[in-house]
Amino acid sequence: MDYRYIAVEGNIGAGKTTLAKMLAEHYNARIVLEEFADNTFLPKFYQEPERYAFPLELSFLADRYKQLKEMITTPDLFQEKIIADYIFIKSKLFARINLKDEEYELFQNLFNIIDPNLAAPDLLIYLHAPISSLQRNIHNRGRDYEQQIPDEYLEKVQNVYQTYLKQDISKTLIIDISKVDFLRNPDQFAQLTTFLDKNYDFKSHYLAIE
Template identity: 60%
Template sequence: MNYRFITIEGNIGAGKTTLAHMLARHFNARLILEAFADNPFLPKFYEKPREYAFPLELFFMAERYKQLKEMLQTQDLFSDLVVSDYLFVKSLLFAKINLPEEEYNLYQKLFDIINPQLVQPDLLIYLNAPVSRLQENIRKRNRSYEQQIGDDYLEKVQRMYTQYLRQHAVRTLMIDTTKTDFLGEPAHFQLLLQALEKDYAPGIHYLEVNSEK
């Protein structure tokens, strides 16, 4: 496999972290996970989004930058495989949804200073799931502050990711997870591993993984 830095992305509840763990174990890779639980503003944001959106997004961006910068300094990307469960640009995408225009413009200026300093992934695996599936997964993992996330918010996130991927030539493997269970169906995971042996051009490439295959 030619990819040394793989990032997994998707909406809230798409299964990013689960798949990142599986890939890291399989390839004996370094695993970088979003430290969402360390963000003290997250529960407050879901209760009072307007009041806490800006500190929430600043904290997330700072933590993501710190994690990825440390990876850049300590990893030999030519020999070591890294798997991450987030794309740094998600900071900007969520800020676009959550912040008023003036705060977003300030946030974007900070993002534009930081982003060029980071290594970009060789391949993005995007887990695309319908909102009903996302809500089911959110209920199952039972994080108290997530239980009030509405369908409309998830739909906004979905649209923002879709718009970004269509506008930028990110080398992306898009997987519809409606009938996909990487953890419970070993054959599904094997199909993904086979797909990772291929070389993809920049842009979106679709991988169909379901129980009928």
């Protein structure tokens, strides 16, 4: 597998972290996991979105930049590959949903200043799932502050990702995971790694996992 830097993305509850961990273990890669648990604004945002959206998005922007900058620019002789469970532009996508127009304009200016300092992933793996599956996963993982996320919010997230994927972006592998469970079905995970190992030349590809 030739990809040095792979990012896994998708809606809330899509299984990004689970797949990123599995890929990192399989390829002996360094793992970059979003540090949302340490963000004190996140539970507050779900309680009062309008009040806490701007500090939440700014804190995520700073944390993601610092984490990716340190990981990507610091080589490791024993683990040359990097697997992340997010891409940096995630900050901009969520800001577009959560911020008022004037706040988003300021946020976008900050984003555009620091974004060029980060390398883009060699491959983006996007996990797509219907809202019902996302809600089931959110319920099963049991984070208290996520239990009341409305379908409408997940639909907004889904739409902003779909708009982003239609642009001329980095090499993208799209997987519909509505009937996929990489953790409990080794054959399905093997289908993915077999595909990655072949290093196909494509810009955007839909991979059907059976």
